[in-house]
Amino acid sequence: MKYSIEELIQEADKLPPLPQAAQKALAILRRPESNAAGLARVLGTDQVLTTRVLRWANSAYYGMGNRIVTVQQAVVVLGLNTVQELITTYMVSDYLNRPLPGYDLQRGELWQHSLGTAIGAKLISKQHHLNFDEEAYFAGLLCDIGKLVFEKLLRTTDLRQAPDDPSSFLAMEFATFGIDHAILGAEMARRWQLPDNLVAVIAFHHQPEAAPQHQMLVSAIHVADAAMMMLGVGIGIDGLHYPFDQDALKRLGMNEEDLLRVVSQIADEMEHAKELISNA
Numbered sequence: 001m002k003y004s005i006e007e008l009i010q011e012a013d014k015l016p017p018l019p020q021a022a023q024k025a026l027a028i029l030r031r032p033e034s035n036a037a038g039l040a041r042v043l044g045t046d047q048v049l050t051t052r053v054l055r056w057a058n059s060a061y062y063g064m065g066n067r068i069v070t071v072q073q074a075v076v077v078l079g080l081n082t083v084q085e086l087i088t089t090y091m092v093s094d095y096l097n098r099p100l101p102g103y104d105l106q107r108g109e110l111w112q113h114s115l116g117t118a119i120g121a122k123l124i125s126k127q128h129h130l131n132f133d134e135e136a137y138f139a140g141l142l143c144d145i146g147k148l149v150f151e152k153l154l155r156t157t158d159l160r161q162a163p164d165d166p167s168s169f170l171a172m173e174f175a176t177f178g179i180d181h182a183i184l185g186a187e188m189a190r191r192w193q194l195p196d197n198l199v200a201v202i203a204f205h206h207q208p209e210a211a212p213q214h215q216m217l218v219s220a221i222h223v224a225d226a227a228m229m230m231l232g233v234g235i236g237i238d239g240l241h242y243p244f245d246q247d248a249l250k251r252l253g254m255n256e257e258d259l260l261r262v263v264s265q266i267a268d269e270m271e272h273a274k275e276l277i278s279n280a
């Protein structure tokens with residue numbers, strides 16, 4: 001059965017309202033005038049988030065003891081970008097941390113895959129001086145949001161109708177729903193008024209060669225996504241058929257060795273990040 005994009009977006013609207021909160025955090029990020037005082041004002045309306053930011057700042061991970069008592073102090077200690085990353089990651093974790101049986105993913109697998117893709121994309125940006133560290137992180141975190149909508153529909157879909165050749169799970173999505181999770185996710189992001197570069201990355205994260213703009217950013221997400229597949233996190237039923245675009249590596253100035261290094265660094269950093277979020 002084919003669905004119109006409107007019908008699929010209506011399904012997206014039935015998802016829990018967490019994207020609104022994440023959207024708020026991303027909106028803060030977009031504002032060039034963002035600063036510690038501005039962030040403190042926004043967080044001041046949300047006691048739960050304020051408390052978490054203070055806990056993060058005081059956590060053993062950052063080795064600060066219990067000396068941070070205001071959000072402004074926390075931003076000084078952690079840095080504005082880190083605080084925004086933590087807030088958004090925390091909010092998105094609830095959203096992505098659910099089982100997706102339609103994709104053969106257990107609870108936590110999509111979440112860990114998304115977190116690792118975010119961390120990997122940011123590492124690539126830093127190591128290759130690409131200057132889009134934060135955008136890469138958020139794009140990695142959100143690139144698979146379209147899967148959340150398809151997942152619900154997949155539970156009641158007879159996949160025997162799907163093409164015989166499962167060489168790409170994206171092709172199966174396309175055959176079943178008329179669009180794939182990249183296109184649907186991009187449309188969701190556009191309606192959430194996320195920045196244009198995030199929308200573009202979500203739309204093209206599986207085919208960076210076709211991206212009309214932001215191609216380096218898209219390539220970084222694609223490579224980080226592939227790195228997570230190599231780590232075996234969030235593979236589900238399509239992992240072994242992941243179509244990897246080797247040109248994305250070249251575009252970023254990376255070779256196979258660089259990729260393997262990123263894979264092992266992601267594994268290390270994920271442990272820290274998961275510990276931090278789960279202790280919050």
Ligand SMILES: [Fe+2]
Nearest residue numbers: 143144205206
């Ligand atoms: Fe994807």
